[in-house]
Amino acid sequence: xxxxxxxxxxxxxxADDVRELGQIGLATVQVGExxxxxxxxxxxxxAAHEAGMRSxxxxxxxxxxxxxxxxxVAELNQDDGIDGILVQLPIPRGLDEAEAVAxxxxxxxxxxxxxxxxxxxxxxxxxxxxxxxxGIMAMLAEHEVPLDGARAVVIGRSDIVGKPVAHLLLQAHxxxxxxxxxxxxxxxxxxxxxxxxVAAGVPGxxxxxxxxxxxxxxxxxxxxxxxxLVGDVDPAVADVAAFLTPVPGGVGPLTIAMLLQNTVRxxxxxxxxxAFPGIRG
Ligand code: NAP
Numbered sequence: 001x002x003x004x005x006x007x008x009x010x011x012x013x014x015a016d017d018v019r020e021l022g023q024i025g026l027a028t029v030q031v032g033e034x035x036x037x038x039x040x041x042x043x044x045x046x047a048a049h050e051a052g053m054r055s056x057x058x059x060x061x062x063x064x065x066x067x068x069x070x071x072x073v074a075e076l077n078q079d080d081g082i083d084g085i086l087v088q089l090p091i092p093r094g095l096d097e098a099e100a101v102a103x104x105x106x107x108x109x110x111x112x113x114x115x116x117x118x119x120x121x122x123x124x125x126x127x128x129x130x131x132x133x134x135g136i137m138a139m140l141a142e143h144e145v146p147l148d149g150a151r152a153v154v155i156g157r158s159d160i161v162g163k164p165v166a167h168l169l170l171q172a173h174x175x176x177x178x179x180x181x182x183x184x185x186x187x188x189x190x191x192x193x194x195x196x197x198v199a200a201g202v203p204g205x206x207x208x209x210x211x212x213x214x215x216x217x218x219x220x221x222x223x224x225x226x227x228x229l230v231g232d233v234d235p236a237v238a239d240v241a242a243f244l245t246p247v248p249g250g251v252g253p254l255t256i257a258m259l260l261q262n263t264v265r266x267x268x269x270x271x272x273x274x275a276f277p278g279i280r281g
Contacts, residue, residue, distance in 0.1 A: 001245045006142050007253035011051055014260040018052040024267045025054040025082040029072055031091045032062035041088055047256045053263065056082065066095055070103045077105040083270055084110035084263035107269050107276055110262040113159060121167050127276060128262055133165035135254030136197060136218050143243055145195060145216040147172040153189050155179045156199035161220055165197055186210065198232040208236045216243040220251050
């Protein structure tokens with residue numbers, strides 16, 4: 001299951017939406033200069049420009065104070081030309097990540113990390129949903145992987161991948177199991193999976209003997225090793241699984257495409273073309 005062709009299609013649709021809606025703005029906030037974060041942010045800006053969006057790259061020093069960080073987010077909240085705001089995570093230790101995320105206007109929260117949006121997803125009324133889980137679901141839909149009644153196993157319970165994708169799978173009527181670092185026998189769970197989503201950040205954590213024949217396996221992991229960029233799933237799993245996403249070139253391209261789609265969604269919320277529930281009345 002390659003992500004590139006679907007990502008290209010989504011990005012073309014986003015470009016059409018931008019033409020229809022007029023100017024759309026995406027802002028990123030980066031604290032410090034973590035090289036991986038810098039690469040991710042550059043790719044997001046390149047993709048935004050290509051889709052015709054305006055983008056703002058707010059870079060803050062590693063030693064920025066909590067007040068300055070929250071202040072930078074507040075300024076972007078007020079900026080009428082900005083539809084979507086993303087605080088690149090993780091932020092350096094010593095800063096309060098939860099407070100920084102909660103400072104984002106929920107309408108502009110294109111990463112779906114604000115407690116309001118996370119709660120909406122939990123309640124089955126998604127507003128803004130993190131981009132990677134949306135990309136995973138789009139990939140499964142594209143390949144017509146049945147979810148209703150299927151057994152889905154997610155390895156990883158982060159707020160940005162594991163938990164939200166588990167909720168989306170649940171809402172698609174899969175029976176969902178979430179595994180994490182305290183799960184005692186991982187293969188006991190994975191061997192039961194019709195759909196296996198692996199987001200642990202551990203190279204090769206899933207091997208061919210852990211996968212049911214004919215399963216759909218989504219490898220979310222991005223690990224920098226001496227052998228280059230590798231996923232969490234041993235490539236030999238392709239011999240057993242019906243579908244396997246490659247790394248690189250699987251979920252990664254879709255994540256960026258879905259971030260752009262979320263930014264269009266934010267623009268629609270802000271222009272009242274889509275109703276944003278609850279807190280905005
Ligand atoms: P994270 O916050 O580090 O979470 C990792 C999760 O995996 C945790 O819930 C952890 O369990 C679990 N885990 C770790 N070791 C495990 C083990 N041995 N057995 C079972 N579970 C284990 O990472 P993340 O942000 O979710 O990202 C996960 C991976 O996806 C990373 O490689 C990241 O680079 C990649 N990623 C890719 C994209 C993309 O666009 N393709 C986007 C985001 C992330 P505990 O909760 O118990 O610690």
